[in-house]
Amino acid sequence: MxxxxxxxxxxxxxxxxxxxxxxxxxxxxxxxxxxxxxxxxxxxxxxxxxxxxxxxxxxxxxxxxxxxxxxxxxxxxxxxxxxxxxxxxxxxxxxxxxxxxxxxxxxxxxxxxxxxxxxxxxxxxxxxxxxxxxxxxxxxxxxxxxxxxxxxxxxxxxxxxxxxxxxxxxxxxKEARAEEFVSFRQEQMATVTDRLAKAGDLKKPVVFMERAGGYSDDCCMSFGNENFGKMVDLAGGINMAAEFIPGTFGTVNPEQIIASNPDQVIITGSNWELYVPGGKWVGVGPGADAAKARAKLAGLTERPAFTGIKAVKDQNVHAIWHQFYNSPYQFIAVQQIAKWLHPDLFQDVDVDATFKELHTRFLPVEYRPGYFVSLK
Structure with missing residues (x-):
């Protein structure tokens, strides 16, 4: 085996x-x-x-x-x-x-x-x-x-x-096809990284990335300097958990989240009905019900780990499709996170349009919105 x-x-x-x-x-x-x-x-x-x-x-x-x-x-x-x-x-x-x-x-x-x-x-x-x-x-x-x-x-x-x-x-x-995909990915990543570089000394918000929030009653899984943690960095934020998680994945205790008082919270989610039927996870993904996802996202902010933190007070709490962490589509996540962290700088970036173009050029199924939701 x-x-x-x-x-x-x-x-x-x-x-x-x-x-x-x-x-x-x-x-x-x-x-x-x-x-x-x-x-x-x-x-x-x-x-x-x-x-x-x-x-x-x-x-x-x-x-x-x-x-x-x-x-x-x-x-x-x-x-x-x-x-x-x-x-x-x-x-x-x-x-x-x-x-x-x-x-x-x-x-x-x-x-x-x-x-x-x-x-x-x-x-x-x-x-x-x-x-x-x-x-x-x-x-x-x-x-x-x-x-x-x-x-x-x-x-x-x-x-x-x-x-x-x-x-x-x-x-x-399919080497030519792979190069075409790589070029598209690099271009879309540059939409964020080049603009941030030109912006100069931009204030970076502190972000807590929660991995699969609501999947279980435990809190709180997160990311170190890689995966979604790195995406936060590339999007112009400070990954709160990087200081406490030496590898790619790890856990941050609730008291530390309260003490760090993050400016923004981003929780990964997906439709996990076959894993945890009726769970508190946020079911974002292709064709997801935004109202239902937002209600479940709001429910997760009531956990002790988020008591009184700035992100909840300001309603800067978001959910993002978990599967960006394990696919070649991470540039979509980077664009969306950048819009959450720096809305004025990336006001003209249409992440749904980018994702739709990815589907039109490279994928065999039609694009169905529903990959992101926010409280605000």
Whole structure:
């Protein structure tokens, strides 16, 4: 059984491709995001996705047939992003027949099942690296000719997203398409970073980013200097939790939030009805009910951790789609956070228009608003 766990990876290395070009079926060496050199016959035709939400990048490259190469995937997409899953299922009903593996509680899949699916490659997130190597499954898969390649959109996404998209573009034989996506992403990121640089000495609000608020009764999961924490920094804010969380993910106690008295609070959410039925989580995402999401967001501000803080008094409390933390679409989140933190500076930036353009140019499903909500 191959174990999926959230583990910190040791290093992130930019893409290095051995051989300038490759003809169909040619075996090339690809350096994955962890620095491993992996031999793969490209373009691959049969792929196992180590996480169902990897369809976010597959769809951006194989837009016409996003499931055409997928012969197996983990079963998390439906559970973690029910609204997104439903949108894809409506257009691609065949995805319901793709073999799934593993379980969200034990985080495992059957290696014999994986071999039986005859994949040309297995694409895994970096957090699975330690567990898979300790179990010796990379070597076992290699003995039957199945390479495993690591990518990263979660641990250090602002550093590794472009390289990860280029790796997948090489695997799929969609290198030009990957470069087109990377260019679009960089342009949209520059909309924020260039403007902030020109603004000079801008007052940066203190922001508390809560990870999956309301998912459980515990409070409060957050982000260190990476992922949403880094997005806050890029959007012109100060990530309150960076001082207390040394890695990408961690927890801040309620008393510290009150003591830090953040100017803004941003809570990540998604439709987690299959995980926590009727939970207090904020169900933002494609096609979400804004009024319902806002009411649940208001409910979360009544927890002890937010007693009397400036963000609640000023109603600068927001919810944002959780899945930005694990997809190549983080630039959308950066734009939206920048508008919340510096509304005058980014008044003309239309985040919905940016997200709609992403869908029109790269994704096979139509854009459905609902990814953000605010109390104010």
């Amino acid at each position: 191959l174990t999926f766990k959230n583990v910190a990876f040791a290093a992130a290395v930019s893409l290095a491709l051995i051989a300038e070009t490759a003809v169909a079926g040619e075996v090339v060496k690809i350096k994955d995001i962890t620095g491993r050199e992996v031999e793969v016959a490209v373009p691959v035709e049969r792929v196992i996705l180590g996480e169902g939400r990897q369809i976010y990048f597959t769809a951006a490259l194989d837009t016409e047939k996003p499931f055409g190469r997928v012969v197996g995937w983990r079963d998390d997409f439906r559970k973690a992003d029910l609204d997104g899953y439903t949108a894809y299922l409506e257009k691609f009903p065949e995805m319901a027949t793709i073999p799934t593996f593993g379980g969200m509680k034990d985080g495992t899949f059957d290696i014999e099942q994986a071999v039986a699916l005859k994949p040309d490659v297995i694409i895994m997130n970096t957090e699975a690296k330690s567990a898979t190597e300790e179990a010796g499954y990379i070597e076992k898969l290699a003995k039957v000719g199945i390479p495993l390649v690591y990518i990263d959109f979660r641990e250090k996404p602002m550093q590794n997203t472009d390289a990860s998209m280029r790796i997948i573009g090489k695997l799929f034989g």
